[in-house]
Amino acid sequence: MRISKTRFLDLLRCPRFYDYTQSVGDTIDPLDQDILEHLTGDAEDLETLTKAQEAVLNGLHERxxxxxxxxxxxxxxxxxxxxxxxxxxxxxxxxxxxxxxxxxxxxxxxxxxxxxxxxxxxxxxxxxxxxxxxxxxxxxxxxxxxxxxxxxxxxxxxxxxxxxxxxxxxxxxxxxxxxxxxxxxxxxxxxxxxxxxxxxxxxxxxxxxxxxxxxxxxxxxxxxxxxxxxxxxxxxxxxxxxxxxxxxxxxxxxxxxxxxxxxDQHDNRYQNLIKACQKGTPRACPYLTQCNPYLKVDYNVDELMGSSYKDTARFAHQESKPMIADLDEADRSKKPKWRMQYDAIVHDTIHVDQASLKAFLSHLEYPVYHLDFESFAAPLPRFKGEKPYQQHVFQVSLHIEREAGMCDNTLDHVEFLAEDHRDCRHDVVAFLLEHIDLSAGGTVLVWHKTFERERLKELALAIPKYASELQHIRDAVVDLKDGFLGKGALPILYKKALHGKYSIKFVLPAYTSITYEGMAINNGLLAATTYATYPVIDPAHFDHVLDAMRTYCKQDTWAMVTLLDVCRNLIEQNSTD
Ligand code: SF4
Known part of the structure; x- marks a missing residue:
């Protein structure tokens, strides 16, 4: 047999891997994992990439x-x-x-x-x-x-x-x-x-x-x-x-x-979840769900918040308890979150920490600027002052909620989208300064604040002339995720549809009817790779592609407007109950 490095590393994962290559088929050379790690998105988003986008990503490695x-x-x-x-x-x-x-x-x-x-x-x-x-x-x-x-x-x-x-x-x-x-x-x-x-x-x-x-x-x-x-x-x-x-x-x-x-052993019995499976990383074993079929089933133990692959392996393989509903009292008592998740699944309970949610909402000042950036991290920096893999913001979406509940999806929305690969940092800063007015107070609401705050910091370094204005925006950033996840032993909001996760991809369908399904661009990885492929997009389709990008980013901030409304309604519901 001819064994390349990629194949060798895969075969070395465990005794079972070779058998899968015989019965299921060999793995193909993966995309450059180092580049993927710097792009936003989940492992499953990789499946949404087109061949042209994959070629552009591989081209980055060649450069x-x-x-x-x-x-x-x-x-x-x-x-x-x-x-x-x-x-x-x-x-x-x-x-x-x-x-x-x-x-x-x-x-x-x-x-x-x-x-x-x-x-x-x-x-x-x-x-x-x-x-x-x-x-x-x-x-x-x-x-x-x-x-x-x-x-x-x-x-x-x-x-x-x-x-x-x-x-x-x-x-x-x-x-x-x-x-x-x-x-x-x-x-x-x-x-x-x-x-x-x-x-x-x-x-x-x-x-x-x-x-x-x-x-x-x-x-x-x-x-x-x-x-x-x-x-x-x-x-x-x-x-x-x-x-x-x-x-x-x-x-x-x-x-x-x-x-x-x-x-030689051709072992087809070995099944477990081990470190070499590299679950949750771009290097995850392609046969993960063959060895661990329970991972495909809703409410399995891998959804337990704060658990490691070792917890999953112990429950699912050693103790034959692959579902959260299988956990016994001793398991549930290990972490308050695990008990909460068990109750949500078995007793259909919905967890709402009213006091913390109220406190979170009381800190918001209006107008609330719902802000979202899309960015691309090039391995080789392209513009002055940038470092390898520095995230270059190429798209901004902003929904402005002037008073609580007063925001129209179209009329109160503004956006910026770079339409070529020129340095757009000045345009992004000009856009932010034009539309975010914090002179009489206000909040800049984002989902997962580390990302937006880091980008604002980098923009301030790149354009020091506006450093204090950008710092002002940065200081006003509040993470809407904190209104759901909180910082305590238990989250502020939980229901079983979250599956233990607080990415917008899980929170949105759990609390709203908004969906990304059917959208041509429906995740951050796809948005970033679409931007990367600008030079090779057929000019006849270019406007159509830009429209798809605008629709996606607009949806991200509209999702936040809707989720903030959900939070307010949960408080009101409770006060009228
Ligand atoms: S999922 Fe893990 S145990 Fe199964 S074949 Fe892959 S590396 Fe081996």
Whole structure:
């Protein structure tokens, strides 16, 4: 059998995976997971993407690869064998245990002094920094950067103090976890190395260095066409992982043996929910509901608020209680929310915390500006001051509710939509300042305030002239989600139709008759990818596409107007009961 890296990583998930590939069909290469993580939307929204949109997303990864190749030639010298010079990645393969293991090297860089092997990821160095550890209130790094290359601390200036050394080794362990955010990239590179060093292309007489190329979180674009060094930072960072991938070779060899055993055993009995299923992530196993059919059924234990996959596995698999209604008194007493969810399902109770809801509503000042942004996060920043994956707001919807209950879906709605890929930050700010008037008080209502507040902060940094006005808007932001979820041990509002979730996708159908069904664009991921595909949209359909985007974003803020009304009605209902 020919086994690519993607297939190997899938087969390594568990003994059962191979059987599914035989009976259900093999998996296809997924979209770039790093890029997807930076786009708003749920895993299931991926199914709504068109082929053209998928191609544009994959094209974003290719642009990162090209930029990395250019930087490698500048920084390390020599020439590169890559997407540009050979029309594709460099294919290598080796035979082990009767199978052919294949890998595509993103960049091979032979120089006078040795060979550099580079795996490019459209991921940023942010996760690398999160490995840093704290001792006595001071953060210490696992990697240090020197001349644009990150190296392990032990290779430059090792920690000498025992306590520091212990903490360092603990943080370093994450690099060996193939399900860790950084560890998975390291493992990818280690597998590439395993295949390459057993292939006919490998020349053991030459020195080899193995790098990850990541997007530099500290880079701010200067607005030029090309990506040069700006304030000492380049958009690509190289991470030297020669030592770690060397240590990982025995692990990869063992994992290869393990996969061969899985194939030979052809085990079709193993069913569970394990970490390798990667449930709830863009890397989720495609056979998740085959192994866990209860996940397709409403009110299963996976809906329990604040539960982990381990809770789900324990209830569903070890204790044979896949439904929330199966939980016994001891289970229900573990968390007040679990008891509330059980009661909602079994006794059809509807939870309303009147006092908290009243308090939430009393803090709102009118006019209420129902605000929603749509944005696109490009891996390679496009405009001056932007960082890799900075969210660029391209659409704004605003419904203005001047007094409680006084808002017309059409007459009180204004919107902004960028119709091309030019920098629209000034237009967005002008739109906000024109339509949001807080001089006599008011509230800016959003759903999930972190997102809108961060965008307002970035706009203020980009256009400092209006920083104080934008800060004023930011200060007036209130999260409507807080009126439903609250901050206590129990939410403010709950009914079983929420299925334990408070995204607008669940809250809206639970409390209103508004639906996104039948809309050409019906989720944030689709809106962002539609914006990304502007240049390839048939001009004859372009206006139609823009209309669909406007309809979607308008619906988002109208949904908030309606949900606020729901909150007020719940208070009134109670006071008349
Ligand atoms: S869902 Fe989990 S247990 Fe089932 S095949 Fe996938 S990884 Fe294995």
């Amino acid at each position: 990162v690869e090209r930029e990395a190749s250019t930087w490698v030639r500048q920084r390390l010298g020599g020439h590169t064998i890559d997407l540009d010079t050979s029309g594709g990645q460099h294919h290598v393969e080796r035979s082990v245990h009767g199978h052919v293991w294949t890998a595509e090297l993103d960049i091979l860089n032979p120089t006078d002094t040795g060979v550099h092997v580079i795996e490019v990821k459209a991921s940023t160095t942010s996760e690398l920094s999160k490995l840093d550890f704290k001792l006595n209130g001071v953060y210490h790094p696992v990697f240090v950067k020197n001349n644009h290359v990150h190296k392990l601390v032990e290779e430059t200036a090792p920690y000498l103090e025992t306590a520091l050394q212990e903490k360092y080794l603990k943080a370093r362990k994450n690099l060996f976890d193939r399900l860790h955010k950084v560890g998975r990239h390291v493992y990818d590179l280690a597998f590439q190395r395993f295949v390459y060093e057993g292939s006919i292309d490998y020349d053991s007489a030459k020195a080899h260095t193995y790098y990850l190329a990541l997007l530099n979180k500290d880079y701010h674009h200067d607005g030029q066409e090309t990506y040069d060094v700006v304030n000492g930072e380049h958009v690509i960072s190289l991470i030297d992982l020669t030592t770690i991938t060397e240590e990982l070779q025995s692990v990869v060899a063992e994992d290869v043996r393990q996969v061969v055993d899985y194939i």
